[in-house]
Amino acid sequence: MKKLEARVVFFVLFFLPGLFASGSHGSKQSHHRTAFFIFGDSLLDAGNNNYINTTTLDQANFWPYGETYFNFPTGRFSDGRLISDFIAEYANLPLIAPFLQPGNRDYYNGVNFASAGAGALVQTFQGSVISLRTQAKYFEKVERRLRKELGRREGKQVMSRAVYLFSIGNNDYLSPFLTSPDFLNSFSPSHYVSMVIGNFTSVVEDIYRRGGRKFGVINCLPLGCLPGTRLLMLNSNAAANASECFHQLSRLAILHNRALSLALSQLSQQLRGFQYSLYDFHTDLTHRIHHPSKFGLKEGKTACCGSGPYRGEASCGGRRGKKQFELCEEPNRHLFWDSYHLTEFAYKQSAAQLWGDHTFKSNTAMPYTLRDLFQRF
DSSP: OEEEEOOOOOOOGGGOHHHHSOGGGGSGGGTTSOOEEEEESTTTOSSGGGGSSOOGGGOOOSTTTTTTTTSSOOSOSSSSOOHHHHHHHHTTOOOOOBTTSTTOOOOTTEEEOOOTTOOSSTTTTTTTSOOHHHHHHHHHHHHHHHHHHHOHHHHHHHHHHOEEEEEOSHHHHHHHHHHOTTGGGGSOHHHHHHHHHHHHHHHHHHHHHTTOOEEEEEOOOOGGGSHHHHHHHHHHOTTSOTTOOOHHHHHHHHHHHHHHHHHHHHHHHHSTTOEEEEEOHHHHHHHHHHOGGGGTOSBSSSOSEEBSGGGOBSOTTSOSSOOEEEEOSOGGGBSBSSSSOBOHHHHHHHHHHHHTOTTSSSOOEEESOHHHHHHOO
């Protein structure tokens, strides 16, 4: 462990086009590939929040983010790549560029619309993030452009062959506890969950009407057992055991995941040709938290980067109000990178399970794996 002073790394992403843009793969000749469209929150945001007016709480474009793989910060909330980056690699696609990245107009391989802090509800961190509804509007622009460039028939084929990956909901439950704890008192848990699920399914149905047929969905994390929420539990309850999870948050995540599974099953029955892969990230992450050594990890509860108990204070990088923070020496031995996000090593394992890699005996992506969806035409 090293005590570090934050230092600012100045960089301009569009000076490094080969790392993020689609490159030679993004030509019109490659439109026969299965495109990959990505929506959601910080689990999938490849850097869209670099280009919006927000706070450093919702940005990761400073050191030590990105230190492991890219060797500089990209805007990803990890030390390296995310689940979506590894899925693109599995699918023989380049890294999918953020929609807002300057100069990104090459959409044949797909686009990343995800925004750290985003939720299904518009009011989730409103004004600081790109809501799911706004992400869907950006997708509509891309869809119209592809149809114009390729023609109506071929544009429709691109939409129907494409895979659409979502990670959404986590912030809808985290944000009230972080910003206005009394907000949830206005709703019963089931009512609030139904609002979140309803907004999500509305976006999925919109994409379906525009030709989308294959959807990958990552369910909610064990929200009460993240380093940041364990610390939140300690701060809000002096009598809490130091190892306790924030059970109220955990229960909301479980309710959400049950409702999400049911909603996707219903959509598959109601919408002709609708196919989906639901990845049980909640179960996989819970196993890693409690049994890290089984997954090649040394530490399953304490983050690599941060401060305070569990390094749960969101101080990683020293740009969020607190300049001093701690940084572990071996990120790939930790499950968590910072107070709410995973290391590249952990994301790589999760991507393998979502894809259906035979490295893992358990299959937590159902009823299809993402590989199934990419290979189904």
